[in-house]
Amino acid sequence: MNAITIFRKELISYYRSPIAYGVMAFFALITGYFFYIAVAYFVQIGIQSSMMGQSQPMSVNDSVIQPVLSNISVIGLFMIPMMTMRLFAEEKRTGTIELLVTSPITDWEIILGKWLAALVLYASMLGLSLLSIATLFLYGSPDWRPMLVGYLGLLLQGGSLLAIGTFISTCTRNQIVAGVAGFSVSLLLWVLNWVSSFQDSAAAKVVAYMSVLQHFESFARGVLDSKDILYYLSAIFIGLFLTGRSLESLRWRA
């Protein structure tokens, strides 16, 4: 129950500060652009193939929704550190962490409340991208099921990066440091799978498996793979677990 108290307070903080609107506006602009490119390309291919008399079946899901969702998952890498950087760093800087820690609530309630609030902000950001995709349903009839899976994947991936970002935010009292560190870690988790393009050893496979974006590919195609779900759930768990440890260590070191 106390997690809800923290959750509500975090939402107030998010939506009263320019950060939420800045992030959302930036996100809407970029996804809008990507969506436009994807649709324009799709239309061009369609016109070309009909002029040449070929009538290959074309799928809106495959050539518009899937690339847009993949792009969103990359944009998430950039946006998520901005959402998590203040979560604990700000509380540490202003001293409000003393209020939270000396109140009769557990560390887990604090962490869960904060993480959930960030997740809701992220979800509302994703909601913006639905606006552009909704126009596809006006003019065509894409399959909504793979799209749903895609959004589930985005939420899971976002949840993992948010959990990691939350952890990083407990390590410093400087928001900017938390943001930059969070971004670096996100970036690293993205490019980890590049190693598999020229290496085929077991170690390379393990490293590539850690890559956060790789696990999104199946979701983008509309495939629910338990291996990928498990990856994200464990990333969320590890991130939040480390946050808990870090919060606890704060008291022994402070």
Add this chain to the structure above:
Amino acid sequence: MIKVEGLTKRYARHVAVDNISFEVGKGQIVGFLGPNGAGKTTTMRVLTCFLPPSSGTVRVGEFDVLEQSMEVKKRIGYLPETPPLYPEMEVCEYLDFVGRLKGLRGEQLAKRVDEVAERCSVGDVKSKLIGKLSKGYRQRVGLAQAIIHNPDVLILDEPTSGLDPQQIIETRDLIHELAGSHTIILSTHILPEVEQICERVIIIAKGKLVATDTVANLTSRLRGAETVSLEVTARNGAALSSGEVQEKLERVSGVSRVSSKSARDGALSFMIESQEGQHVRPELARAVIEAGWNLNELHAVGLSLEEIFLELTGAPNRDVVAPHATTVG
């Protein structure tokens, strides 16, 4: 109500609090004094379960801060040195939030928010953003959040720091009002404040407990000797050497120590300490006159809490203490 036994808090490189023991009875109001870095805030943080003690036991009521921290936290209201406020929240939103954190819900919560807002006179800014409030209002909102769950124990870390005189008086009055129903520990760097509101004083320096007693007892304990301030000038504007005067004064019977305070425009002033139980002022006056100097000033300096404090904590420059304005927080 509060029982601290052998409390020690070690950090990586230094010992912040070293084997401190004290007790505070129910409903008492206790002042916590010490120079900067003495370990006041650390002790308070241990009491509020923010920091765990390295060794020793700390109990609030019948609960141990390590073993039963949840129970302790429910019973403690804490105002840290900087009030823990969220500038982006409205005052009543914030009080509602803190009330929920402390476990209040529903009607009771709404009632308490109104009560504490009224009590700390922040009712008129209830729907303002905390970030837009003045320092005095912020401090009062900080106090309001500390008492929202009507805790048995109130721990206030420098509750009047940074306030203007009017606000300081208001805050003191408020603390006075709260004293009956709560056990209060407050730290401060304004010593007269302790004389005014606290029944007992706990003085710590360099992490060690120096004294714990009532204000009255502390004063009488140290008032055995007399301190006298004296100023002389030479007659007819002749030159007068400080060493000569000092030597003369030291020879007066009953004087234990003479220290030169200042020499301005030919006027020399001294602080003179008598031996225990000796009244040296008449003798001093006679000595000065007989030497053919002008006696400009001669008066006994009362031993204020400041001096007691400096005496006990061994601060070096006790001669430059201005009454009622020293900051030794």
